[in-house]
Amino acid sequence: MSPAGQPATPGPATVAPAARPSTARAVVTGIGVVAPSGIGADVHWRTLTAGNYRVGPLTLFDATGYPTRLGGEVPDFDPAGYADNRALVQTDRWTHLGFAATRLALADAGLPEQAPDPYAWAVTLASSSGGNLFGQRELQRLWSSPSRTVGAYQSIAWFYAASVGQLSIRHQFKGPCGVLVAESAGGLDSLAHAVRTVRRGTPVVVAGATECPLSPYALACQLRSGLLSDVADPRAYRPFDAAASGYLPAEGGAVFVVEEYGHALARGARIYGEVAGWGATHDAVHTGADHGGDPVQYARAMRLALDRATVDPAQVDLVLPDALGVPRHDLAEARALRAVFGDRPPPVSTHKPLTGRAHQGGAALDVATALLAFAHDTLPASVGPDEVAPGCELDFLRECRRPRERIALVCARGFDGFNSALVLRGAPPAGQGW
Template sequence: MTRRAVITGIGVTAPTGLGAAAHWETVLRGENRVDRITLFDPSGYPVTLAGEVPGFAPEDHLDGRLAVQTDRWSWLALAATTEALSDAALDPAELPAASVSATMASSSGGNLFGQRELQRLWSSPARAVGAYQSIAWFYAATVGQVTIRHGLKGHSGVLCSESAGGLDSLAQAARSIRRGSAVVLAGGTESPLSPYALACQLRSGRLSERTDPDRAYRPFDEDADGHVPGEGGAVLVVEELQHALDRGAPHIYGELTGWGATHDGELDRPGAGGSAHHYGRAMRRALESSGLQPDGVDLVFPDAVGVPAYDRTEAEALRAVFGDAPRTRVTSQKALTGRLYQGGSALDVATALQSMRYGIVPPVAGVERPAPGCELNFVTEARRGPLDTVMVNARGFDGFNSSLVLRKVTSTEGP
């Protein structure tokens, strides 16, 4: 019998709030959390807006020694992991260490830590960096710190596929469950807000240079002008269904039933919008592995990058999979937070699971007048009703495409 992967815990550190409950309340209010960058002075840069995690104090979540050794990106993940495990009522110390793993996503690593150390390297007579530079900046640092902190000895890893990575980590977690793991921590966070990191992001040509937070990030809208960056994300506890039932897990939010990943086969070019064909293939693979037809999906969370050419190809791919007048509704809240890269798709999964739990579809953010070619079945106000199956999609810079299907658990008897 196929082992089934379900999500039993959610942890969120995002611009929408600290904790899954705060995030959900902000989403339902449609409250925009994009504002001027405060983590450094952005006045010398064309982009000055971002989504920052409000009121985050590392001393509230980890001891001082660990804080000195790690970057803000890892702090956010460690805090989200603690919440996710608490939400799942799961203590890894009570399980065989080899049965618990962590598979998370990252692309930018420890930017703030690296910024500080590189400034020391080039501006001080010592010409040296601190002892923790190599382990704090490294893109796998967060997975390493999570496994050390919680004593996890199962096979763990990190995935790097830009914004698609949050979904890829969950797909890998489900595969690990099917291969014998009992619990896998998945998802991801980012903290790409430093002068160095912003300079790297500006090279993509995708960032909006607007200064009005309400106009800066408008995916699928005729006023779309790119996106703004953001920090944070979500960590999810993925667990084998019978294991969760046997221990009396307080929540079973949903089941990971299907996933698909493709690549466009070429690097992004200026003015291009990626491949609608390969993006659609990822969605179809996710549906096929779930045993679903397109009309079996109640709601889609799209990538919603806010770059007009990419918005058009995403809408084209969605219409190709679901039809020109789909029953399937579309919503996105990225305009409220900024683009969190790897953390953004993981946060979309957290939002989708809460939508399924409460039977509420949150309204789309940032879309007032859909651009030509971007006319989709957008949810314009919160709706109540049964929500059994949700698809979450993500695209990563340079051609990564990922799609994930979540279903409400209505039966615990076999697949």
């Protein structure tokens, strides 16, 4: 059943996998968003274009005693609408969000919830911290009760690959499945890996990421990094701003249906855009108190993505940056962008201040934003900065505008040196060919 309670509309029969050239094109035909901005791609788009802040006091646990007490939570989320109780008791909220985002993406793509040809479908998601809330509950049970036991599902619910495993079982994805671990950068790496999987002969790949780092343990780990803001204001997350004080945590993310172009055309699918290029590098340096990341390696990831997409930097309509909101990291990111684009950078737009930072789920959410921007023929204005921090002078998009080339560069960094970039080419307006 679809989330609305109606039977999912199956698409035409899946084209059996066949030998495909290494240059096979991979396009996005379905978007599923479950984020603080709302449930569903349309709701997400309306929230960010209206500039509505969805950050507030944490309610998933009592955060009264923590210096950071604000974050982004998915509003009115009922996991029972997306999975049966048997699956829910075995899994963490992070996986519940993945259940929902995947069902929404499949419905949006016009595909059935059960793969008609299981070995032609695969799932590749990103993960970083795993099932925090489930693990927290079971560890408290272990150390606070006389029985000194944990539930039978502790061994799998917290595991970083739990969501991929559960989705492959639930939807019968039996193609080459996997999980990418690169903290926030993984949300982009999962889509890059989906393209590689398509080029190796699997016509349908579910990719993306969700996250739920909102538990006492997870918040304590993030506080230990020194990167969270302790400002008691829902607008405290201010990337590239002179008042930047760190990020605010968030849950959620986005999941996509990535298809081989010919497969999508054969079934008459709507196409949002193409994953045209990607790049990934590593700093080989621990994220410490005095290090904001290596702009040289970060810029190299961007150039790799542009080169693979055969896109000139001048063609880029929009950059969606990592936007950590920590001064030294923002400065390093601005330097990397200037190294790639010179003195005339393309418009830069970020919306993480509205939702909080959902780690790999936040990077996937930026991909959804870019694809929806092309679908709506509108580049969304950036949320801030109000006063640009010294050294972070970029071309922040202050008003919505129409795209020219329909090309976006999405960037993300993970703690301890991961850098990733993804080039998206939006589908042309209706009536125009690729």
